[in-house]
Amino acid sequence: MKKIYFICIVLVLVLTGCEIHFESSWGPHITTVARARNLREGTQVRMEGTIESVIVIGNDRFRFTDETGSIAVEIEPEVWRRSGINLVTLEFPLDVSITGLTSRGVTGREVHVSSIREIRNRGL
Numbered sequence: 825m826k827k828i829y830f831i832c833i834v835l836v837l838v839l840t841g842c843e844i845h846f847e848s849s850w851g852p853h854i855t856t857v858a859r860a861r862n863l864r865e866g867t868q869v870r871m872e873g874t875i876e877s878v879i880v881i882g883n884d885r886f887r888f889t890d891e892t893g894s895i896a897v898e899i900e901p902e903v904w905r906r907s908g909i910n911l912v913t914l915e916f917p918l919d920v921s922i923t924g925l926t927s928r929g930v931t932g933r934e935v936h937v938s939s940i941r942e943i944r945n946r947g948l
Contacts, residue, residue, distance in 0.1 A: 858892035860926055861933045867926045869935060872943065874917040888922065888935070896934040897922065907940045919943040 853870065860869050873890030875897070888897040899922075904911050909918075924937040 854921075856892040857888065857890045857895045860895060860935060861893070863926050863933075865926055865928050868923070869926060870921065870923045871935070872919075872921045874919050876917050885934075888920075889917075896929055896931060897924070897937050898927075898929075898934060899937045899940060903937055903940055907942070909940065909942055 854872055855863075855869050857871065857873065860867075860871060863869065871888065871890060873888055876887045876889050876894070879885040879887055879896055884898050884900055886897050886899060887894050901911070919942065921941045921943055922935065922937045923939045924935040927934055927936050
């Protein structure tokens with residue numbers, strides 16, 4: 825009986841075109857800026873790329889870029905402290921891996937970063 829219910833549910837999902845997302849126990853898979861721009865608000869993302877510059881000084885907003893484009897990211901001082909990256913000596917560009925939630929910003933989709941990790945020797 826359980827098999828019949830399972831088959832019916834799968835059949836309904838397939839016929840209605842529902843999209844199923846699976847995430848590993850390690851968190852979300854790496855996505856691109858282009859894809860993150862099209863995800864719904866509140867979707868957790870993990871991206872690897874470069875922080876190019878500060879968008880507005882004192883506003884915790886930065887420009888994050890990968891091979892598919894760029895997007896605004898908001899990184900609170902506490903997130904920087906937890907990462908061990910020193911904001912005082914920070915030099916751009918900085919290769920990083922970020923995890924956060926997509927949100928709707930003034931200029932479109934952006935990412936509110938919850939963790940950041942510097943990637944050394946990226947692209948070598």
